[in-house]
Amino acid sequence: MTGTATTTFEQVLGLGDDALIAAQRLCEWCTRAPEMEEEVALANIALDQLGAARLLLTYAGELEGAGRDEDDLAYLRDDREFRNVLLVELPNGDFAVTMAKLLFLSAYQRLRYEQLAAGEDARLAGIAAKTVKESTYHLEHATLWTLRLGDGTEESHRRMQQAVDEIWPYTYELFDDNALRQPWLNIVEPVLAEATLTRPEDPPWAPRGGRQGLHTEHLSYLLAEMQVLHRAHPGAQW
Amino acid sequence: MSGQWPLWEVFVRPRRGLSHTHVGSVHAPDAATALQNARDVYTRRQEGVSIWVVPAAQITASSPDEKDAYFDPAADKIYRHPTFYHVPEGAKHL
C-alpha cells in the first residue's frame, strides 16, 4: 500500500470505474463495427481500458484494505457503489456517438493520467506512465474519426453534430475534482472546429452524480449483464 | 459515392537494425487511417515498430519471380503467448 495522504480509495475507484465501464461499452461493438479494421481498433481500445481498470481496481482494493480484489469490486458492487462519471455509462448509440464519447473521454484521461504520472503517488505514477501512451492513441483515433464524420458526408455531419450536442453536457462532471477543463477545451475545441462542427453552448445545467454513486438508469442494466454470470456462482473460480 | 476503401500494402520494421518487410495489406480511405489500421492489425501497437503504408495501386512490380518476405507476429500481449498458460501435466499437443 503506497498511497499518499491525498490518494483515496474513492478517487482511484473513480478512475478504475471510468475505464471499466468504458471498456464494457466498447465490447458491445464486437461483430458490429462499421468495418473490419475498426473491429480490431475498437477491441484494442477496449483492451487498453480494461487493462487500466484492472490495475486501478486492484490498487483501490489494496487502499481500502478490506480484502476486495479487482473481481470483487467489478462484479459484486451495485450501481450506487460505482464511482464512474456518467459519460462512460451512456449507451453507444451510433458510431458518431461512440466517437464523441471517446474523444471527450480520452482527452480527459490523457490529461488526468499526465497529472498522475507526475504526482506523488508512486503506484499511480507507474500505472499512469503506461496509460498516458494509450490515451494518446485513443485520442488520435477519436480525432481521426471526428474529422472524417464531421467533414465527410451530409449524413455523417448531421449525426456527428447531433452526437456532440447530446454528449457535451456530460463533460462537465469530468472536471469536478480537477482543474483540467481549460486544457481539455484546448484539445477538443480545435478538433471540433476542424471537423466543421459547432461547439455547443454551455448548458444551463449539466448532469452529475456519478462520482457520488448517483447514476443514470443505464448503469444498472449494464451491470446486470456484466455481473450476472459471476453472481450466479458465488465463490467460484474461473 | 460507394463506401469502398482502396487497398494499401503494409511494410513493418519490427526492430531497429532490421529492414522493413511486407506483412500484408489493409483497406483504408486515406493514409492516416491506413497507418492506424496497419498499426492495429499488423503490430497490435507494439512499440518501437516502424510502419510504411503504400497504396497498392502505386506499387510498380517486376513480373513473376518477385519475392515477398515473411513476417514475425507481434509479441506484446502476454495472453497470446502459449507459455502464459498453465498446461497440466500430461496434456499433449497444446
Add this chain to the structure above:
Amino acid sequence: MYGNDFPTDAASSGGELLEQVAAAEAALREAAERTLDSADNAETDYFERIIAADQKIEPRDAMPEAYRRTLIRQIAQHAHSEIIGMQPEGNWITRAPSLKRKAILLAKVQDEAGHGLYLYAAAETLGVSRDELVEKLLSGKQKYSSIFNYPTLTWADVGAIGWLVDGAAIVNQVPLCRSSYGPYARAMIRICKEESFHQRQGFEILYTLARGTPAQREMAQDAVNRWWYPSLAMFGPPDSASVHTAQSMAWKIKRFTNDELRQRFVDMCVEQAKVLGLTLPDPNLRWNPERGSYDFTPPDYDELMRVISGHGPCNQQRMARRRAAHIEGEWVRQAASAYAAKQQQRQRQQEAVAA
C-alpha cells in the same frame, strides 16, 4: 499493461503443433533458397514444376484458372469463417465472469478479426476485391465453417470452442502452412502462431470448470457433449464423399484428406479429455492397436449437409448480424471516403495556388 513481468520468449513454448508450424516456415525459407531451372518457361509446365519442387506460387505467376478459382474460394471461405466465428464467442465477452477472462476472450475474438483480414488480403492477391468476397458471403454464394452455426449457450461453450473448435482448426490449418500458394502459406504461418494461444485458453477454461463447483463441472461436461460431434464434422464429409479433395491435393492446396485430419484430431482430444477429467460423448471410442488410433463414431453427415445448406440453429442469426453490421456501417465508410476525396481536392488546390 499486460505484464512486463512475464517472459516474452514466445518461441520457447513446446507443443508439437507450434513445432510443425516452425518446420513449415523453415521449409518455406529453404525452398526460397533453391532455384528452379528456368530454361523452359512454357506457362503450365513452369507452374507444375514449381508445385512438384514444393516451391511457392506467387501472385504474378502464371497459374491454371481452376487453381486460381479454387484458391479464391478456399481462402475466402476461410476468411469468412474467422469473421463469422467472432459471433459465437463474442456472445460472452460482456458477461465474462472475471476481468482476466474478459480480457483474454476479447483478445481472442480480436485475433479472429485480424485473421480474417490477413486471409482477405491473401485472397486479394489473386485478383478479387474484398468487397466482392463480402458480397458473396452475404448473398450466400460463399460459405463459412458450419461449426459457427451452433449457439454458445453457456460460458463453458467458450471453453469448448477454444479446446475443440480451435483444436480442429489448428489440425486443419497447420498443413496449410505448406500450401503451394505463397501468400496463403505465409498468412497461415502467422495465423497458426497466434492460434496456439486460443486453444490453450479454451483448455484452461474447461480445466478450471472441471475442478470447480458441481454446477461448473456440469456446465463443462454439457458443453463438451454438445460441441464434440459438430467439431468432428468440421473436417468435412468423409473422403469417399468429398468432391474437391483429389484436385486440391494434386495442387498441394490441401495436404491431407478429411478423414486423415479427423482421425488425428480424435487421437489428440481423447488424451486431452483425460487430463481435463471430462468425458467425450461417444460410447464407441476405443483404442485400436492395429491401426494405432482410436475407433470412434463418425458425426452425422446429414446434419452437416443440412447445416451447411442453411438449416442449422444459428445460420439466419449469424448472417443477419453480419449483414446488419455491413449495412449500418455504410454511412461511416462513405463519410471516410468523402473526407479523403475532399482532402485530395484541397491538396490539389493548394498545389495549384503554390505553383
